[in-house]
Amino acid sequence: MNVFKPEKLFGIIGHPLGHTMSPLLHNWGFSEHKIPAVYMAWPTEPGKVESFMQTFRNLPISGASVTIPHKLSVMDYIDQLTERAKSVGAVNTLYWKGDKIMGDNTDAAGVSEPLRPYCDHVKKALLIGAGGAARAAITGLQTLGIEEIYITNRTASKAEDLAEEFKISALDWEARGDQHFDLIVNSTSLGMSGKFQEINPMIMDNQDTNTIVYDLVYNPMETIFIKEAKTKGCTVIHGIEMFIHQGLEQFRLWTGKRLDEDKARELLLVQL
Secondary structure (H helix, E strand, O other), X not given: OOOOOOOEEEEEEEOOOOOOOHHHHHHHHHHHOOOOEEEEEXXXXXXHHHHHHHHHHHOOEEEEEEOOOOOOHHHHHOOEEOHHHHHHOOOOEEEEEOXXXXXXXXXXXXXXXHHHHHHHHOOEEEEEOOOHHHHHHHHHHHHOOOOEEEEEOOOHHHHHHHHHHHOOEEOOHHHOOOOOOOEXXXXXXXXXXXXXXXXXXXXXXXXXXXXXXXXXXXOOOOOHHHHHHHHOOOEEEOHHHHHHHXXXXXXXXXXXXXXXXXXXXXXXXXXX
């Protein structure tokens, strides 16, 4: 009888982790490439990040994904940040480089890659939200060469702080629906499965068939934002695309291998 013995250990830290599809994606990837590794979920409360990072150093953990709410706090326990992580100002991926723990960020690629086919048509973009995902979204939009970027948030000071840091423009929350945008990206939890599911983060009166809507929320697939965008004839990009692309880049960092994007999408859509 063959007993599977993983040689490498990976996982994800965050709180809560009930919704994560990362183990599904990465364990499938290890199987596809016949890599003797396993990927686990490690629910980690906000006060336990330091303890986890000590464990990361002391146990044979090869890499980890970092999700809400640890993308900023984990930076205090890392030896070196990649240029991507520095530009975003947040970390979602840990790996070893020699005896150093590296902190990287693949979220920006998760935002930019699904938008790349459309970027020539985007002159003016609106980003909704000012949390960790927003930082990655701004970096992703800037790497595509989108120059006119506006950010809006219910807490205005957070949007203003990011606008100043990234040299973009802050927009008043109540005025977010007053003009047309070529691209609208939602990086908030509004529309996510649960208590915010019926809240649309955007007022859509001035959007039309020339608007691209990208909702980073992937559960449910058809958010209220996506549904209303479709009634307006907008081009829509589902949040699962962000998840796929950031995950494929993590897998490449850890293994040097590339996963088939279409197969990964099919796997995740069946799960959703």
